[in-house]
Amino acid sequence: MTRDQSDADAAVSADGNADVDADADVDVDVDRDISPAVVETADDIAAMRTRGAATIADAAADALAIQADQSEADSASEFRRQLRAAAKTLYETRPTAVSLPNALRYVLRGMEGETVTELRTTTITRADEFRADLEQAQTKLGEIGANRLRDGDVVMTHCHSTDALSCIEAALEDGKEIEAIVKETRPRKQGHITARQLREWDVPVTLVVDNAARRYLDDADHVLVGADSIAADGSVVNKIGTSGLAVNARERGVPVMVAAQTIKLHPDTMTGHTVEIEMRDETEVLSSGDRTAILAEAGADDSPDASDDGLTVENPAFDVTPPRHVDAIVTERGQFPPESIVTLMRELFGETTGEPWEA
Numbered sequence: 001m002t003r004d005q006s007d008a009d010a011a012v013s014a015d016g017n018a019d020v021d022a023d024a025d026v027d028v029d030v031d032r033d034i035s036p037a038v039v040e041t042a043d044d045i046a047a048m049r050t051r052g053a054a055t056i057a058d059a060a061a062d063a064l065a066i067q068a069d070q071s072e073a074d075s076a077s078e079f080r081r082q083l084r085a086a087a088k089t090l091y092e093t094r095p096t097a098v099s100l101p102n103a104l105r106y107v108l109r110g111m112e113g114e115t116v117t118e119l120r121t122t123t124i125t126r127a128d129e130f131r132a133d134l135e136q137a138q139t140k141l142g143e144i145g146a147n148r149l150r151d152g153d154v155v156m157t158h159c160h161s162t163d164a165l166s167c168i169e170a171a172l173e174d175g176k177e178i179e180a181i182v183k184e185t186r187p188r189k190q191g192h193i194t195a196r197q198l199r200e201w202d203v204p205v206t207l208v209v210d211n212a213a214r215r216y217l218d219d220a221d222h223v224l225v226g227a228d229s230i231a232a233d234g235s236v237v238n239k240i241g242t243s244g245l246a247v248n249a250r251e252r253g254v255p256v257m258v259a260a261q262t263i264k265l266h267p268d269t270m271t272g273h274t275v276e277i278e279m280r281d282e283t284e285v286l287s288s289g290d291r292t293a294i295l296a297e298a299g300a301d302d303s304p305d306a307s308d309d310g311l312t313v314e315n316p317a318f319d320v321t322p323p324r325h326v327d328a329i330v331t332e333r334g335q336f337p338p339e340s341i342v343t344l345m346r347e348l349f350g351e352t353t354g355e356p357w358e359a
Ligand SMILES: O=P(O)(O)OC[C@H]1O[C@H](OP(=O)(O)O)[C@H](O)[C@@H]1O
Pocket: 051, 052, 053, 054, 055, 159, 160, 161, 162, 163, 164, 190, 225, 226, 227, 228, 238, 239, 317
């Protein structure tokens, strides 16, 4: 399956996810025993029709439950093989959000039994348990995060994070008035999803382009963002632009709060591994028409070898914010200074992990 997808237009669709081209579908090397529902889920994650670290984890766990339910394996070993193959297909969609492998690992570790029937039941039960825990964790995290928000506060957001929004929702339920400055978040304009959700809750929203963020930080009491992965040293991997925002916030004295369920903690980073940053297709940044227009006046080499035209577009989806620019990581287990998050990671994951399908 390819990781670079062609999502020509970053408009926001009615279901809250960024629209993607129909041709953004991925080439899946399909094992014929993998359920079509798993393949569809993998395609949706890769093309970002299903997006957001928590939502991806939920969809992946659901897909494994469907695989378990629909499997026609005639032996326990064949059932296990199919589940592992399904997990691998899901895993290979996008590389950065650790919630995906954490979800797969959690479900596969619950796959227990000697017969196909037992394996099926335990896997489905485990997936259901995971999904229920995920929802509860987000609610709990929101209640904790809301304690940092005071009545009348203005929050600046980046991208769209259900964990971050959970904090605002809980503050509103506590009767606090909250306003938001919402960064557009190029290239996919996922700030529009945040703006729409906040307006549904009747929160006053000021939408700004990313380049205006520093100017509007003077009006903000908090920067509130989510996370795709959190490393053992407390670094926060989140949507591209988060690190620059955090540096500016620190300079302006605005606290930076990261809302992240513990499923965003990246266990491999405890043993020195780094988090892979997803590079996405250039058409999210520059359409082929705009590319042609830029090069038209330049007397560019009109050879059919387009890679030789001297114009390179880079489109990293995420960046890394060092712990010194983060004030608090809010999880369902409490809020932590970033430097102490490793203690929680050891408690939750132990010291070692393997690939999810080696669980
Ligand atoms: O889990 P929740 O808080 O919803 O989202 C966490 C993060 O996932 C998103 O990534 P993408 O849009 O999938 O690339 C954003 O970076 C967001 O901050």
